[in-house]
Structures are given as structure tokens and as C-alpha cells.
Amino acid sequence: MTLNVRVSGALGDFVADSVGESGTYENVSEYVRDLIRRDKARVEAERFTVLKAELAAAFAAPDTGYHALDAETVIARNARR
Template sequence: MSDSVNVRVTGELKNHLQQQVGESGLYENASEYIRSLIRADLMSSKESWQWLKGQLEPSLRLAEEDFVSVSADDVISRNKV
């Protein structure tokens, strides 16, 4: 089983890739650039999850009597601009 993945890019994506690699780019080759993009995507996903977790945790720690029952109509009315 191969540990590599082949990706075909054309047009605007290919042009952008070529600008990022070689003498004029920040990366030595396309593989290095793609690995960097994947790492950035993973980091972004982790940061998004941490943000969401931070938003939800305080509510999850509340006592049940602190929750307020609302209907879907209440939420829709509250969020109308």
C-alpha cells in the first residue's frame, strides 16, 4: 500500500501552486506546500473546536433551574432584525 497521494491541479490552482514553490516561492516543492496547507487546516479545525467548547462550557455548568424554556417561535422572534 502506498503512503502517497497524487493530486491533479489545473488552471488557477496550478498557477497559484507554481507561485508558491521554487525560486520565487516560499516552498521548495509542491509537496511541502500541500503539507503546510493541511497542517494549517488541522490547526484551524482545532482552534474552531476550542472556541466552540469555550462558548458552550459555561452553559453546561449551570444548574438545571437556571435554564429558561423557549419555543422555536421565541427564538425566531428574538433573532429577527
């Protein structure tokens, strides 16, 4: 995938300072790839936090909210749908 992005003003200056000999990254592409990786990791961490909260609530629920089922019952119920 190829992306073309125009960045100007203060953002452009910031990117220019972040790449090259004086910056952390060798080129703009490397900088953008790192930003995307970090954003992906942030989104995955947020989703994991939500999942953990949902699971914690499920495990904290009283056992009276659940009832035992055997495989045959589940298969029969799903076959009727």
C-alpha cells in the same frame, strides 16, 4: 501515505508561483503539508471554541441544576444499567 493530486488552470498557476526559487516553498509536497497543518490547526481551533462555549454555558447555569452525589451512589446507579 502517498497522494496524487492534479491541479490545473488558475490553481495550478498559483501553486507553481508558490514553489521553487521565487516561491515560499521548496516543492509542492512542502506546500501541501503546510496547507494540511494549517487546516488541522483551524479545525482544532473551531472545536476548542465550541467546547469553550459549551463549558461557559455549563458554568453559568444556576447551582439548582446540580445535585451532590457520592461515589457509592454513582457506582450503584451505573451497576443497575
